[in-house]
Amino acid sequence: MKGLYPSLFAITALVAAVMRPSVADAQTNPLSVQAIAGQPYGVAQVVIPAGQVSETASVRLIVTNEESRVFFPAIDIVTTEPPPAPTPPPRIASERPRLGALVQRIRNAVNLAKEQIDPPEVVRVQFLFTGESPFTIQIAGDLNTTVDVRPIAPGQTAPEENGRAPLTLELLRQSWWDGYVAQAKTQIERSDYPSIVENYLIHMLGRRFGYPIPNLSRKPFKPDEPQQDPMPTIALVAGVESLRSELHRETLNQSSGLEQPMRPIPAPPRWTEIASPAVPDDLAVEPIAYRIPPECFYIRFGSFANFIWFKQFGESRGGDLAQLAVLRGLNYQTNDRMERMLNAKTTMVGKLFGDSIISDMAIIGQDLYLQEGPTMGILFEAKNMALLRSSMEGDRKTALQQYRSRGIKLEDVELEGKKISLLSTPDNQVRSFMVERDNYLLLTTSQSIAKRFLEVADGGPSLAHSDAFRFARFTMPLSNEYSVFAYLSSEFFRNLVSPQYQIELRRRLKAIASIEIAEMASRVANAEANALGSEKGGSIDSLMRRGYLPDTFQSRIDGSQTLSFNGQWHDSLRGARGSFLPIADVPLLECSQEEFDDYQEQSHFYATRWQQTDPLMFGIRRFVDQDVPSVENLVVEGYIAPLGRDKYGWISRLLGEPVQTEIELPRDDMIHVQVHLSGETPLGRPSPNHVLFAGVKDLDPPIPGETKGLLATLRVLKSIPGYLGTWPSPGYLDRLPFGLGGGGPDAYGFSRSLFGLWRWQGGGFSIVSFDRSILEHCLNWIRPVPAADFAQGRVFIGDLKNSRVSSFFNILSFRRAAQTSRGNLMLLDAMQEQLHIPTEEALQAAEQLLDARLQCPLGGTYEPVKSASQERSNYWISTAWEASVEKPRIDSGRSDPDYIGFDPEHAIPAPTYRVPWLDWFRGAHAHLTQLPERLVLISRISMERLPATPANSASSEESEKLPAMNLDLFNLPFQFFKGDKPNGKPTNKGAPEAIPPVKAERKDF
Structure with a gap:
């Protein structure tokens, strides 16, 4: 018997491997085919074995017919009922089982257990069809097969199968409709594109067949509810x-x-005005601001070189600033739209000589609806108006030839008693007003902005005359030489809700x-x-x-x-x-x-x-990194000032007073954050003000897994190499559910909860982690220390490029990108399946329908291909999938050929995949401060410098002369005035009056 056990284990493994039909076998053997002809459409249902499909996986199948007889297919996954457990035959007690019989019994037991615990799924394909003659459908994608369909005549009943009641045309159609609605909802939940195809077809087909129209939206918008917050307007x-x-x-x-x-x-609403603090009469304000209407947003670059850098910055980080961190599945190419409408495309000549013609420039406007058609313009302050005007007029004459087929025309129109140039097409694809006044030239899409520009030039109130803007320029002075300075006035926000x-x-x-x-x-x-x-x-x-x-x-x-x-x-x-x-x-x-x-x-x-709108301003400055010349530091300052604090509700009450103290955290943290919280919060019973801090170590993190449910969430949290703490009171840690905060500490300050969460308490600190060694390491570092600035929030992120923890972000980003990429492919499937657009034309048709370019977030391109059994292309792929995606994995981590579809919650990227922002992001440091008159965010973002621009260009010279950062960055809000600077003593009685910088001592364990 000694040699029997290895054989039994081998046989058992073999039986388990072959117990289910493989996907290859399933490709040519449908379990059932039922079809009933009808007018104008018949209905068919095809059931195909699919092996195993994860609950969170999506299965991509493309159903076509060479005669174009198949319409509106619906595909869903159905779990089969496990077979009933058979009653084993009685065995004679004296009978000794033979080896062959024992192996057979083990095989049967394994098969039965597998089918009972994890029954195989089937793919159900339902569709409408025309005609009554037999036809063949082709199925491509995650399964590849062909199926012959032989409809029965109208009025007949499909034969009984597997004990089910016979199907009539009405029952088949109802089953198809239920599957069609379920498919639409699933596609909407898992895709990045607007759900316009699904919405239209559900409404059109529902009306045609008399079915009720379901709600397909992810999060239904509820316009009938009384407005309790600004979200409906923000939406x-x-x-x-x-x-x-x-x-x-x-x-x-x-x-x-x-x-x-x-x-x-x-x-419009009756707004309450907020008085701006007084500023010096001789405050320096840039001349171009005196030409801006107060209701316009204002983005100033200071030079043409800064504008070129900002434009290249967006283009090199995913196409535009909207995709700086997350590459979306749709690219609306807003930069190209704006350049086309204004006829203001940046040429190489412009890059080379722009600063010799233009002394200052700004983008202005009344909205930022770049996707639909904005009310925007570009204002130039000219060094040489003759050259600037000549360049613009030359571009407009070129456009007359380029857009001749669209009916473009160039004409002079009268506005405010003055003639201005208008270049336009009947469909507004080009709509460019050119207005010149003194040494300023405005290109705008809007006649209203052109009119307001002339009114301001004739002595009307300007942005520079407003007290709020002067306060902004006092807070963020011209001497700081921002590469980008943006100001969104109260009048701008009020106009948006007019x-x-x-x-x-x-x-x-x-x-x-x-x-x-x-x-x-x-x-x-x-x-x-x-x-x-x-x-x-x-x-x-x-x-x-x-x-x-x-x-x-x-x-x-x-x-x-x-x-x-x-x-x-x-x-x-x-x-x-x-x-x-x-x-x-x-x-x-x-x-x-x-x-x-x-x-x-x-x-x-x-x-x-809400009562009043608060101005918003931000600025960007660039500095060279003295230690790493290939890295530049962007200093980003953001202010809401003057600040009407009351309308922000519990969000503003969540933060405690600004404190000039911070918790010194371990220097080997890859990420850490600390926030000074108020004890008077809506999250539970009141507690004293305290600092909540957390950190993540540079250790190999777990593979992100399922987080649905308490136990799954605990598993994920338990595997994260980090810690969470409070000081000088336990605060929220005492409110953790299920006793996660632990009981009383031992002699060394440690305690452990039921779920394995460690907690250390001492010196006013309370810290928790699932790894005791992390807590022990923290004790060598943590202590309150004086800070150079007042702040409520402090965030640090290290250079993640070569860190071990980067794999965690890499996987999370990959899963979202892969799901979005696959969603786009399913949109292309819908274009050819549901709308019957030829495969080769599906991409162009989808982009025309959405008015956007489909892009693969994995970095690939979409291409049409044909399945093995087809002579022409019948579905689309992304070229990135083979290089970026490993084979599907089940929970155990092993690849399984019987698992089909793509599971975004468990997929693993190939070793060569890298989330794009990891290639340029080199760390960040940010402080948040809420003062009586201002909300301030100061941050430093380190990133790889852009590639050099063409030689001899102004922007190239500028990029080589970036200054070193020799300023007290996080003390910027307090450099120019003391009016709302905290006095250094907390006002909450629950907080200590003095903060002793005492280091928490580590004991021997």
């Missing part, structure tokens, strides 16, 4: 996805709002939704026309008549229409998508009762709860 201002989805659904519903009475435009902006912004988002819906409706109509012999595409009226659009689609409050022009859909009032007429230029004369009531509610909230 409208930012154009967040939940609001866009809500307006999409409103456009698809059978309601126009035209039956409502019309009302005059409501009044009735003109709020009402028109909602209307323009609906106009965008209408363009997207019209595009999809015409695509579906064309696809069905080829299969059903019906009318193709056509006008909006034709699409409404045939049910592809709701009857009220063209009924709008402002009278605008969705029209086709040059093969693309446009809004009759606003122009082409992506270059809409600026909001400030859209006339708003009246509104509906619903619009009136909605705005009145917003206005009441801001007048009673």
